[in-house]
Amino acid sequence: MATVDLKDVKKVYPSGVEAVKGVSIAIPDKELCVLVGPSGCGKSTLLRMIAGLETISAGTVAIDGKVVNAIGPTERDIAMVFQNYALYPHMKVYDNMAYGLRNRGTPKDEIDSRVRSTAKVLELSALLDRRPRELSGGQRQRVAMGRAIVRNPKVFLFDEPLSNLDAKLRGQMRVEIKNLQRTLGVTSVYVTHDQLEAMTLADILVVMNAGLVEQTGAPLDIYEKPASIFVASFIGAPPMNLLALTGSSSGPILADGTAIGFAAPGTQAVTLGFRPEDADVTFNAEALPGALVLPAAVEAVEPVGAESFLHCAAAGSRIIVRVSGRATAKPGDQLRVVGKAEKLHWFDQAGKRVD
Numbered sequence: 121m122a123t124v125d126l127k128d129v130k131k132v133y134p135s136g137v138e139a140v141k142g143v144s145i146a147i148p149d150k151e152l153c154v155l156v157g158p159s160g161c162g163k164s165t166l167l168r169m170i171a172g173l174e175t176i177s178a179g180t181v182a183i184d185g186k187v188v189n190a191i192g193p194t195e196r197d198i199a200m201v202f203q204n205y206a207l208y209p210h211m212k213v214y215d216n217m218a219y220g221l222r223n224r225g226t227p228k229d230e231i232d233s234r235v236r237s238t239a240k241v242l243e244l245s246a247l248l249d250r251r252p253r254e255l256s257g258g259q260r261q262r263v264a265m266g267r268a269i270v271r272n273p274k275v276f277l278f279d280e281p282l283s284n285l286d287a288k289l290r291g292q293m294r295v296e297i298k299n300l301q302r303t304l305g306v307t308s309v310y311v312t313h314d315q316l317e318a319m320t321l322a323d324i325l326v327v328m329n330a331g332l333v334e335q336t337g338a339p340l341d342i343y344e345k346p347a348s349i350f351v352a353s354f355i356g357a358p359p360m361n362l363l364a365l366t367g368s369s370s371g372p373i374l375a376d377g378t379a380i381g382f383a384a385p386g387t388q389a390v391t392l393g394f395r396p397e398d399a400d401v402t403f404n405a406e407a408l409p410g411a412l413v414l415p416a417a418v419e420a421v422e423p424v425g426a427e428s429f430l431h432c433a434a435a436g437s438r439i440i441v442r443v444s445g446r447a448t449a450k451p452g453d454q455l456r457v458v459g460k461a462e463k464l465h466w467f468d469q470a471g472k473r474v475d
């Protein structure tokens with residue numbers, strides 16, 4: 121068992137790049153923490169500092185309450201799974217999995233039983249005599265996982281482990297990783313830029329931007345209450361619709377002059393947001409007091425099976441509405457988009473949430 125605690129961790133590379141600018145995260149025992157954010161936000165650097173592969177410029181990393189800043193990667197009792205699998209091409213699957221244990225001088229019998237039982241869990245038993253090039257991408261990824269698991273580490277670190285797989289396999293492996301992590305109960309940190317992967321895997325989701333944490337929490341809490349415009353746009357696909365507001369004595373007005381007809385929370389809100397699924401469309405002109413009603417022109421319809429995405433021009437912006445099943449609207453239609461008042465999000469000048 122292990123907790124992982126980061127306190128005000130910073131990384132300045134010798135080139136002067138400030139990759140991580142002060143990050144604090146507390147990961148309880150057995151939980152899976154996902155670091156998500158756009159390219160260059162510092163998530164891999166943070167993971168590598170936890171692994172001991174990168175020096176820590178300031179702050180502390182503690183595993184199980186013990187600060188490990190000065191401890192080398194091999195003594196931290198962690199196992200890392202990389203995007204490129206990092207398997208030894210000339211070794212059989214068995215030897216790839218056994219390698220770390222042999223290096224530590226683990227007795228032969230114990231190595232054999234650990235490799236075989238892990239291979240069984242990962243459905244690799246029939247492949248132990250193959251070399252990596254004789255495996256599919258998903259099987260290679262499983263071997264990389266197996267190599268981490270046999271070591272029985274305190275912490276697993278995953279660096280974009282699924283990005284080389286196709287979409288279907290990625291979906292399957294996501295479920296496998298989640299189940300394995302839960303079964304083994306090993307505290308884990310997982311880096312990805314894929315928001316869907318982040319949402320579905322995380323117990324704790326950490327959204328990073330430009331070397332800082334934008335928001336930490338349970339995935340659905342973050343989805344329902346994004347702390348900033350950055351988070352609102354990054355988490356959720358299609359992303360949240362955002363409309364600029366100006367104030368007037370009679371209430372907020374949208375970019376095209378449409379009055380929204382009800383009050384904003386406080387006077388600070390300058391952006392209004394709603395998720396594509398929190399709006400509906402209607403061809404009727406009835407009054408809908410208390411709802412956000414936007415005259416809209418349908419520009420494109422994307423049917424994806426169980427639902428359709430309507431891309432519309434409304435209030436001087438482009439918005440997307442998610443409707444279930446087959447859409448009745450078609451490009452060129454004029455209709456009204458109706459947002460549920462209780463599902464609106466408001467943001468201030470600095471892009472922070474206003475409640």
Ligand SMILES: Nc1ncnc2c1ncn2[C@@H]1O[C@H](COP(=O)(O)OP(=O)(O)OP(=O)(O)O)[C@@H](O)[C@H]1O
Nearest residue numbers: 133135137139158159160161162163164165166313
């Ligand atoms: N060895 C290095 N020396 C100097 N700068 C670096 C080094 N490694 C990364 N950086 C810089 O630090 C910042 C954070 O990089 P990092 O790889 O941690 O981001 P990331 O969020 O993991 O991005 P990606 O998803 O593209 O891997 C970037 O600006 C990057 O250019």
